[in-house]
Amino acid sequence: MDEGDRPTDTDESAGRDERTDEESAAASEGSDDGSSDESVDRFSDESTDRLPEESDDPLSDESDDQPPDESDDRLPDESAGPTSVGEGDVPSDSEVDAQPRDEPGSLGQGDAAAGQRSASRAGGESGIESGEPTADESLVHRFRHDREGALMWIREMLSSVAVVLLVGLLLFGVSGVWPPMVAVESGSMEPNMQVGDLVFVTEPGRLAPDAAENGVGVVTHEVGQEVDYRTFGSYGSVMIYTPPGRTGAPIIHRAMFHVTEGENWYDRADAEYHNAVDCGSLANCPAPHDGYITLGDNNGAYDQASGLSPPVRAEWVNGVARLRVPYLGYIRLIATGQVELNEAIAGAVGSGLPATGPGSASTALTA
Template identity: 55%
Template sequence: MSPPDESSPDGGRDTGPDGSGPVAWVRWFRHTDNGTVVFVREMLESVVVVVAIGLVLFAISGVWPPMVAVESGSMEPQMERGDLIFIVDENRFVPNAAQDGTGVVSYQQGKQSGYKSFNHYGDVIIYRPDGSVYETPIIHRARFWVESGENWYDEANPAYVAGADNCDELPNCPAPHAGFITKGDNNGAYDQVVRISEPVKPSWVRGTAEVKIPWLGHVRLFFSSTGVPSSVQYQPSQPMSNGTQYAPPA
């Protein structure tokens, strides 16, 4: 079947290649001035460029999708709504200060070694709360590591335990298993205190945040608002009854 018969810019009519065979058709498709074909050709070129960029980013990050959109303010001012974040598999480029076997540096370890990410000590991680594939992944900072059965109340910052006076008053204390205690930089309590997630197991971590591109995430958020998934988003901050800001699961 011949392509649409349309006039070329010089007033002629370009109905197809002069010769026959696939080579002639490919050559014609690449060089014709037929308006419809030019439009299709430009669309295909744009798709190829986008796919190529995606493959390069995936090759670097080891994570798909390699870019995620920030949905709200639990990590402000380090990350703001509409920022696009490039993430990398946590085992891709492991810092020397990382917790053994995880590839993640906690705030506590970062403070000891001088390792920083997004203006504070430790890594910002993307994790699935309680390991659930049905919950929206969360972007928060790894604060410190706990072992299974550990009473971590004395290790915690008193400002982030929502007024608890001892381990018995804290959810997830003693720790039900080994993992990271996490918190949004703009939140007033640990995720494990406000029951967003149990201590984050290494297998629940999707990657670490590496680079922020301001504003570009608004495109993904638009698709999210229209019902199209916008990839990983961190959760909106909501006040607890005592005024503490926390990030509830989606």
């Protein structure tokens, strides 16, 4: 390159002055052109002025072409600040209207699918909650609310059994013996106890009266006359006992008096209830051991005189009768075959059962 072709210092100063004037004029036009356009022009002019000074090779031409393109892509975004916005950066009303909007209440495809799944789950749960009852639920409902049919009869029967068991448990808590009730199955205690009576029993010694001077809570007929203690229509206590070797139901008879071992009790006995002429002809006399002489109210002989039982030891006593409930014992007697249904009906209406002979035992079937 000739020296004449090279730019002088004067020319470079003139060029810079011209660029300064041009930049000032561009700035005076206002912010309408935008900071991005100003940056592009300034960078292009400076690139054009500097690159020829460095070299005249083909790289100068590339510099003249490429930097303006790169500045057009990057600098407008980087140099744009919040203080100035060009008219080209603000979308027009037509562009805003052209942009897709979500209408109120509308859902996207993903939201719509999720909503459908939630609705289906909610529908399934509500179907389970408010749908038809299951077979088990229906059966339980019918069992509890049916007014007729087999389920009603089963419910009533189970309710009755439950009531009886509950009452039995309560009575057991009071009596202290199980079972707490016995059913009278013979007439030896008539008229004070009838066949079919259900008798409430307490264990020996429980609820004993003051007149009972023994551990079993029994007041004898002899003592009852002295202190005016009466139960079941006569003096003294009625007790339930089981002598050794007895295979039948326990015996429920009245305690008449107490004897000691070796005692000659012939003189204390009422001649109405034995046929003996002396102790030698009276069974169990003298007394083989301590015990009670007993008698059924409807019998003509002592249990010991008839040979039904030796004098009743205290340990043979199962309990003491306290209360009777008429007719309720027939349920137990019919169930065990002790009484036929027609006999139970006849006894309930008052025609009575065949009379028992002298010396018979009024037995108590444990309920």
